Amino acid sequence: MVAGAADGGLGDGTGLQIADTPETAGFFGRKISCHGPGSYPALKLSALVECGTRALIDVVFGPHDTPEPEQNAVLCRSLRPGMLVLADRASDGYPLMCKAVATGADLLWRIQNNRSLAVIHTLPDGSYLSMVADVRGRDRLRYWARHPRPVPPQVEGVAVRVIDATVTATVPTAAPGPAPSAWSPRCWTPMPTQQRNSSPSTTNAGKPRRPSTA
Structure with a gap:
């Protein structure tokens, strides 16, 4: 999401490689491709960012296979009335929209x-x-x-x-x-x-x- 006091939004989820330890591999998991499991564990991260300053308002991370809408639903905790929230088409589901609308923020979302x-x-x-x-x-x-x-x-x-x-x-x-x-x-x-x-x-x-x- 991209959001802020004036304008902002929900950004696309992104994957990050992290330290390879038994604990991180067990919790976050490894990405699987046609070549097998990845060399390092990976996490999925979604953030609420202000458009103008690129300031981070909120961030959520979890296992690499966490659905992006699920993380964006958590980010709704930081939406406030008066915000104009932008989001990409991965966030156009009805349950997520209901949760975002309930915060009082204004939404401008791309859809599929x-x-x-x-x-x-x-x-x-x-x-x-x-x-x-x-x-x-x-x-x-x-x-x-x-x-x-x-x-x-x-x-x-x-x-x-x-x-x-x-x-x-x-x-x-x-x-x-x-x-x-x-x-x-x-x-x-x-x-x-x-x-x-x-x-x-x-x-x-x-x-x-x-x-x-x-």
């Missing part, structure tokens, strides 16, 4: 391109409102999206605004380097409150809150 989210209400800028729910709620919304009716089903979950964007990176023409490349992230940001989906007009409870630029 193959995630299917029902379009409940399209906004003028091309983004749209949807709901993130458990498996049953998700399936009900998907069915409604294929067979739309005037009112969406009653689903308990987190109301989100989904934004599809293209980010293009360029380099100065005089400097050697690769050609411009485009990155197409797909992000969601929860609406101001966790709510029950009832209809397009009530789900869009006013204008979505914009991140602070202070």
